[in-house]
Amino acid sequence: MTIVLRYVDNLGFVKEIFIGVVHVKDTSSLTLKNALNEIRGQGYDGASNMRGEFYGLKVLILQENDTNFYVHCFAHQLQLVVVAVAKKxxxxxxxxxxxxxxxxxxxxxxxxxxxxxxxxxxxxxxxxxxxxxxxxxxxxxxxxxxxxxxxxxxxxxxxxxxxxxxxxxxxxxxxxxxxxxxxxxxxxxxxxxxxxxxxxxxxxxxx
Known part of the structure; x- marks a missing residue:
């Protein structure tokens, strides 16, 4: 699993900093949660293992720390929007x-x-x-x-x-x-x- 810090600087430019690569044995929500447990804010796509209402990674993290926040990756959202608009x-x-x-x-x-x-x-x-x-x-x-x-x-x-x-x-x-x-x-x-x-x-x- 690749960990990247994405933020917007004072000029409004999106910056991405490569943090590192973490080995995970699988991509289940619990495994990813354990690997990301020390990170305050996370952003991921809309897959069920990420944002699932009951067993998604977002839910598992918020159950232990409600100060964390979930952000559906804006780049991924933009791609979905472009595809949807093109189909219209x-x-x-x-x-x-x-x-x-x-x-x-x-x-x-x-x-x-x-x-x-x-x-x-x-x-x-x-x-x-x-x-x-x-x-x-x-x-x-x-x-x-x-x-x-x-x-x-x-x-x-x-x-x-x-x-x-x-x-x-x-x-x-x-x-x-x-x-x-x-x-x-x-x-x-x-x-x-x-x-x-x-x-x-x-x-x-x-x-």
């Missing part, structure tokens, strides 16, 4: 639903994942031979599509970044599924995604 916009909501479907279809089997990886490998190899890609440490690392999570808005950014890097390779996999998908539903999904990629809504939202 029809085009943005449709966009991320389609992106989620892309990840599901392309990464649905080892065969498709292998095809994605092989296409990326060939593309990078060709780029290196032609001088289009630079060589160096940490460059041209193997990657895959990243699934977005509603509780982490940053994961949506990672999903889009991975799709940008692998877009040409993803198209190859989708064309493969469109023709040789294991079921009619799979072929229809791939065909629908490819059609969406050519739409004005996708291009406008993605760019």
């Amino acid at each position: 916009h029809d085009d943005v909501s449709e966009f991320f639903e389609q992106i989620s479907l892309v990840v599901n279809v392309v990464c649905a089997s080892c065969k498709r994942k292998d095809l994605l990886w092989e296409q990326a490998r060939q593309r990078v190899q060709k780029g290196l031979c032609s001088g289009e890609f630079e060589t160096g440490r940490w460059l041209n690392q193997e990657t895959t599509l990243v699934r977005a999570g509603d509780t982490r808005w940053g994961s949506h950014f990672n999903t889009l970044t991975s799709l940008m890097k692998l877009f040409a390779d993803v198209l190859v996999v989708l064309e493969f599924v469109k023709v040789d998908g294991g079921s009619l539903a799979n072929r229809q999904q791939a065909s629908g995604i490819l059609a969406y990629f050519k739409s004005y809504e996708f291009v406008f939202t993605y760019i």
